[in-house]
Amino acid sequence: MNHQxxxxxxxxxxxxxxxxxxxxxxxxxTVVERFPGLRTSGLQIDLRGHGIEVLKRMGLESAFRSKAxxxxxxxxxxxxxxxxxxxxxxKSGKGSQSFTSDxxxxxxxxxxxxxDATKERVKYIFGISIEHFEEKHDEVxxxxxxxxxxxxxxxxxxxGQGSRTRSMMLGSSPDAVDWFHPLExxxxxxxxxxxxxxxxxYIATGYIASGGRFVLTRRYSPHRxxxxxxxxxxxxxxxxxxxxxxxxxxxxxxxxxxGAGWVVDELLESLMETxxxxxxxxxxxxxxxWYKGRVVLLGDAAYCPSxxxxxxxxxxxxxxxxxxxxxxxxxxxxDHQGEPSKDCHVAAFKAYDEKFRPFMNQxxxxxxxxxxxxxxxxxxxxIGAVHWVAWLASCLRIDRLGRxxxxxxxxxxxxxxxxxxxxxxxxxxxDKVVEGER
Numbered sequence: 001m002n003h004q005x006x007x008x009x010x011x012x013x014x015x016x017x018x019x020x021x022x023x024x025x026x027x028x029x030t031v032v033e034r035f036p037g038l039r040t041s042g043l044q045i046d047l048r049g050h051g052i053e054v055l056k057r058m059g060l061e062s063a064f065r066s067k068a069x070x071x072x073x074x075x076x077x078x079x080x081x082x083x084x085x086x087x088x089x090x091k092s093g094k095g096s097q098s099f100t101s102d103x104x105x106x107x108x109x110x111x112x113x114x115x116d117a118t119k120e121r122v123k124y125i126f127g128i129s130i131e132h133f134e135e136k137h138d139e140v141x142x143x144x145x146x147x148x149x150x151x152x153x154x155x156x157x158x159x160g161q162g163s164r165t166r167s168m169m170l171g172s173s174p175d176a177v178d179w180f181h182p183l184e185x186x187x188x189x190x191x192x193x194x195x196x197x198x199x200x201x202y203i204a205t206g207y208i209a210s211g212g213r214f215v216l217t218r219r220y221s222p223h224r225x226x227x228x229x230x231x232x233x234x235x236x237x238x239x240x241x242x243x244x245x246x247x248x249x250x251x252x253x254x255x256x257x258x259g260a261g262w263v264v265d266e267l268l269e270s271l272m273e274t275x276x277x278x279x280x281x282x283x284x285x286x287x288x289x290w291y292k293g294r295v296v297l298l299g300d301a302a303y304c305p306s307x308x309x310x311x312x313x314x315x316x317x318x319x320x321x322x323x324x325x326x327x328x329x330x331x332x333x334x335d336h337q338g339e340p341s342k343d344c345h346v347a348a349f350k351a352y353d354e355k356f357r358p359f360m361n362q363x364x365x366x367x368x369x370x371x372x373x374x375x376x377x378x379x380x381x382x383i384g385a386v387h388w389v390a391w392l393a394s395c396l397r398i399d400r401l402g403r404x405x406x407x408x409x410x411x412x413x414x415x416x417x418x419x420x421x422x423x424x425x426x427x428x429x430x431d432k433v434v435e436g437e438r
Contacts, residue, residue, distance in 0.1 A: 002331040002344055003027050004153040007142060009130050009165050011038060013045075013107070014299025014316035015158035016114035020058060021324030021421060023121040030152075031122055032144065034129035034159075038115055041276055042107030043189050043226050044069050044218050050359075050415045051314025052103055054321045057421070063113045069104040069220050070202040076390050077207055078383075079261035085390035086203075100204060106220060110313075130155075133168060133295070138342050140294045154327070154345050155295045158316075161285055163301035169292050181368055182283040183306060186238050187230040188253050190277040192270035196222040208386060209260035212378040215267070227267050229253050230282075238279070249279045282306055284367050288357075291349035298323060303360045311363050318415070319356055325418035326351040332420060359413050 004027045008015045011033035023029045033039070047055055047064075055061055073088040089100035115124070132143045139151040157165025161180055170179075196219065204218040213231040220226060234256040241248045254268050271277065285304040290297045299316035306312075330351065331344040341347075376382055 002341065004327065004331055004345075005151070006030070006154045006156065007032065007130075007140075007150065007152040008156045008158055010158035010160065010299075010301070011035075011111070011115070011124060011126070012158065012160065012299070012316075013110055013114065013313060014301075014320055015156070016111060016118060017054075017058075017317045017320035018156060018158065018298060018324055019118050019122045020114055021321060022327065023118055025324065025328045025420060027327075029122045030125065030150075032125045032128055032130065034127070034145070036127045038111060038124075038126070040108030040112055042111075043191070043228070044071070044104055044220055045107050045110065045313045046101035046105070046310070047103040047317065048101055048311065048314050049410065051311075051317045053415055054317050055103070057321070058117075060113055060117060063117070064103065064105060064110070067105055067109040067113065069106060069218075071100050071104050071204055071218060071220070072202050074099045074204040074206065076387065077205055077262060078387065079207075079209070081262055084387040085394040087394055107313075130165060130168070135293050153294065156298055156323075157295065157301045158298040158320075159301055161283060161300040161304040163297065165295070166285075166287070166297055166301050169295045169297070179287040180283055180285050180304070182281045183308075183368060184235055185230060185232060185282040186234055186279055187228060187282055187307065188249070188271075188277065188279045189226070189228055190271060190274040191224050191226050192267065192274060193223060194219075194225045207260075207262045207264070208378065208383050209257075209262075209264065210378055210380070210383070212376070213257055213260050215257070215260070215262070215264055217267070227271075229257055231256070246277060246279075250277055253279075282308065284364060286364065289349075289353045290357075291353065294345055296323065296345075296349050296352070303364070305360065305363045306367050309363055309367060315360060315363060318359065319352075321421070322356045322416060323348075323352045325416060325421050326355070328418060328420035355416060359410055362410050362413070 006022055006027050006029050008019055008029065008031045011031050015031055019029050019031050055064060071089065073086060075086045076084045078084055087099045089104075090102055129145045130142055131145050133155060134141050136151075139153060140155045141149060141151050142155065143149050155165070157163050157169065159165050166179075200219075202219050204216060207215045209215065211231065211233045213233055214229070216228040218226040218228075234252055237252040237256060238249065241252060250272055254271060257264055257268060259265065283304065284306040285300065285302065287297070287302060290302040298319055300312065303315065303319070304312065305315055326348040327345070330348040331341070
């Protein structure tokens with residue numbers, strides 16, 4: 001194996017998943033993260049389709065199961081809190097997933113699982129970021145925010161939809177285009193303390209209020225509940241607020257959602273006090289290609305599909321598996337003189353892009369296109385019609401609509417097999433150890 005010195009920017013799910021595979025292959029892997037520690041915050045995410053298969057190939061399914069969120073289904077309620085429709089999770093382990101996946105987990109727990117599986121063989125450096133990089137000879141010279149420099153064979157940007165690595169890779173000239181496409185929609189996420197009541201279940205609850213205001217609550221522990229708020233009504237208000245002004249962002253959501261009905265006012269009372277509020281612009285990234293020279297992008301930095309697809313986490317994990325597999329394949333090759341190729345990254349990045357792009361093209365198909373929902377007036381009649389359709393779908397067991405978020409939507413695409421990764425997959429013994437610790 002032609003071992004590479006690889007730097008990954010971002011210790012999130014994509015970066016840690018790639019570090020898992022590359023370190024198994026024996027590469028020298030360093031991960032830098034601008035936050036002072038591992039970010040174990042974040043709300044509930046899930047795996048679907050090929051993402052589940054990659055998790056199994058990593059040998060981390062039991063560790064995942066031990067931390068899985070206990071959600072059993074999704075319900076839609078009206079302003080009085082009366083259930084209008086219910087879609088149970090498919091917990092059988094067979095068939096397609098429903099709206100609630102059988103593989104639900106808190107983002108922080110999944111980050112921790114991957115970090116714990118790699119920390120003994122990967123160098124993690126927290127509290128610094130990449131300030132600048134430049135290709136010199138056969139390496140990438142990187143300058144970090146602490147003033148230090150380093151040289152690497154490969155630089156991977158796994159630093160999210162607002163990737164600084166992507167911006168530097170594309171260039172900072174006035175004509176440079178950042179391929180993040182905002183969808184003019186903001187989502188607020190936060191958690192609140194709320195004790196579980198007698199007889200209450202772990203059920204996600206969706207509520208539609210007039211004016212196109214949408215609320216979702218998800219219980220992930222007996223003591224706390226996650227809250228999601230979104231709607232076009234808050235967009236104009238937030239455009240006038242400086243990004244990162246959390247107090248003003250909170251006020252905007254309170255003003256827009258006050259009086260929405262159900263238990264929304266009660267949720268808003270806790271909003272101003274919560275310390276884990278996060279507001280982000282929904283959007284997607286489309287970039288061709290995903291690499292330049294010795295720099296390659298991964299996860300949301302390369303192909304953020306938008307939260308509306310439900311495939312962000314799965315795309316990141318599958319993409320990391322394919323990128324690692326191609327590096328493992330092409331950097332094991334030798335030239336006609338029997339020497340390792342110094343430019344193995346060229347073939348590896350090209351193959352990664354060609355193999356994974358058809359997957360992402362299907363995931364992102366239609367994202368950002370005009371929708372019939374754009375001009376809907378969300379009044380009592382429209383909301384009632386949505387409730388009726390949801391009720392009919394639940395009665396007819398059309399919870400198979402969850403296939404929209406599963407691997408069944410990826411037509412004519414199969415998860416590649418990599419011999420180099422097969423030999424380094426975690427054994428079932430590791431699963432038994434985790435199982436015994438539960």
